[in-house]
Amino acid sequence: MKVHITNLYGIGGxxxxxxxxxxxxxxxxxxxxxxxxxxxxxxxxxxDMLRTRLDGIIAxxxxxxxxxxxxxxxxxxxxxxxFVSHFNGYRELKKIFxxxxxxxxxxxxxxxxxxxxxxxxxxxxxIIVASQNMADFLKARGxxxxxxxxxxxxxxxxxxxxxKKPEFRRRINFTADVVSIPRPFVRNWNNDRVxxxxxxxxxxxxxxxxxxxxxxxxxxxxxxLAGALRxxxxxxxxxxDDPVWQEYMKYNTGCKIGTYLGAGLPVIVHNSVSVADxxxxxxxxxxxxxxxxxxxxxxxxxxxxxxxxxxxADSFGNLIRNGYFARKLLTDAVFxxxxx
Numbered sequence: 001m002k003v004h005i006t007n008l009y010g011i012g013g014x015x016x017x018x019x020x021x022x023x024x025x026x027x028x029x030x031x032x033x034x035x036x037x038x039x040x041x042x043x044x045x046x047x048d049m050l051r052t053r054l055d056g057i058i059a060x061x062x063x064x065x066x067x068x069x070x071x072x073x074x075x076x077x078x079x080x081x082x083f084v085s086h087f088n089g090y091r092e093l094k095k096i097f098x099x100x101x102x103x104x105x106x107x108x109x110x111x112x113x114x115x116x117x118x119x120x121x122x123x124x125x126x127i128i129v130a131s132q133n134m135a136d137f138l139k140a141r142g143x144x145x146x147x148x149x150x151x152x153x154x155x156x157x158x159x160x161x162x163x164k165k166p167e168f169r170r171r172i173n174f175t176a177d178v179v180s181i182p183r184p185f186v187r188n189w190n191n192d193r194v195x196x197x198x199x200x201x202x203x204x205x206x207x208x209x210x211x212x213x214x215x216x217x218x219x220x221x222x223x224x225l226a227g228a229l230r231x232x233x234x235x236x237x238x239x240x241d242d243p244v245w246q247e248y249m250k251y252n253t254g255c256k257i258g259t260y261l262g263a264g265l266p267v268i269v270h271n272s273v274s275v276a277d278x279x280x281x282x283x284x285x286x287x288x289x290x291x292x293x294x295x296x297x298x299x300x301x302x303x304x305x306x307x308x309x310x311x312x313a314d315s316f317g318n319l320i321r322n323g324y325f326a327r328k329l330l331t332d333a334v335f336x337x338x339x340x
Contacts, residue, residue, distance in 0.1 A: 003032045003334060004061055005068040005098075010039040014255050017222075018100055019070045021157060025326040026068070032330070033060055035067070042079045054086045063091040066334060069124075070098045077103075077113065081120055096333050097124040102134075105248050118142045126337045128329055130253035131274035137251055147340065149333045153275065154255045155323045156262035158226040165314070166264050168306040170298045171195045171234030173216065173265065175225065175256055179205070184241045185291055189213055194295040197232055199225070226263040235285060235298070236260025238269045249273045262320040266309035268294045283312050 007023035008016060026032040035057050045053065061067060067087065073080055087093055099121065104114040118141055121127060126147035129135050135148050170193060178186045178198045187207040189196045195212050202215040216232060219225035229236060238254045240246055250272050257275055260267045266285035269276055276287045288294045319325060 001064050001066065002060075002062065003030070003066045003068065004035050005032045005330075006035045006037050006070045006073070008037050008039060008070065008073060011074060015074060015100075018154065018255060021155065021323075022070060022098070022326050022330075025155070025157075025323045026330055029323065029327055030330055032068070035060070037073050037075075037083075039074050042075050050082065051086075054083060057083075058086060061087070061090065061093070063093065065090070066094045066096065066337065068096040068098055068330070068333065070100060072101060072103060077116060077120065084120070084123055094125045094337055095123065096126045096128065096337065097121055098128040098329075098333075099130070099134075101252065102138075105251065106244070108244055114141065121145065126333055128333055131251055133274045134251040147336055149329055149336060151253055151325065151329050152278065153261075153320065153325045154253055154258035155320050155325050156222065156226070156255075156258040157323055158222050158259075158262050158321055160226055160230055160263060160317075160321070164230060166230055166310050167233035168301075168303040168310075169195070169232075169234040170301075171197055171214075171232065172237050172268060172294070172298070173197045173229055173232050173234060173260075174237045174239070175199045175229070175259060182207075185239065186213070191295045194298050195234075197234070222259070225259065229260065229263040229265055232265075234265070235294075236263070236265040236267045237294075238267060238273065238275075239291065246270070246272075258320050261313050261317045264310060264314035264317050266306070266313045282316060283309055284316055285309055285313065 005023050005026045008019040023034055027034055037057060071080060102117060104111045104117055118138060122144050124145050127145050128149045128151055130151050132150055135150065172194060174196065176199065179200050186198060189211050192212055195214055197214040197216050199218055200215050201218050216228050219228060238256050240249060251274060253274055257267060261284065267279060268286045268288065269279055271287045271289055279285050279287050286294055286297055
């Protein structure tokens, strides 16, 4: 028996990095075999062309193997359905779906496809989902898969300078493209006592003039970003203005949390997000109902209180920096599939 895991190519950003990081850990540490999938316009394929393409992807799979599908492939639900159906002739093959995202919950215009996605998820022998919130939501909408593994947290395979600790500063760091993708809370920042630091190159931005906003620079390298955050000090922020994404964050696990904690920064999250309970229990930062509440807590925080949070974040970050969450969930998935 071999264990295989899909890996997505031809797509950048967080989506591509998450799948490639997970597959990398699976190959390096657990010796799983990779099934490479390229993001492409599948509508350009005839049925014969698609069948030939899929034959090539799964050439190394045998009867009785286990295949972990990292989903979605972002080639559309029809591709995902066709891809999984391609394994129908394999005797005793087991299917694990690692659900990174549920597109209908991310875009209102395709919300009507949610039932189709859940019907597709029901073809798995075991699923991995981001949070218990997500598991409960999908089950309430018709998910019938009995074996479920909860991810809880994203890893961030970064190297840090351990001798340099984050400093106590009344400062909130936010990592996102805030220049080409406007964030209302960034452009409306008006707190003179708590500084907002964003990942953008320094420049003359009209929305930043006269506001307590600093610029960290823009980083294409995760290690450089982690180093800048660690040097910046203060807190890392997971936040979104868009109501659809605010709702989605109740179920999903944001990659930014892994980046912040991996860099050793305590975090600020909304009370409703899926990781809020972990942040509270482990004292890894602040859970709040508004950014005004967060700023108020920072204004009244002591250096000793921050130091305890930062120590906890740095210690917890050892799990994230070394890929333990991915290793655990990938091992638990196979173990639960075959043993439980």
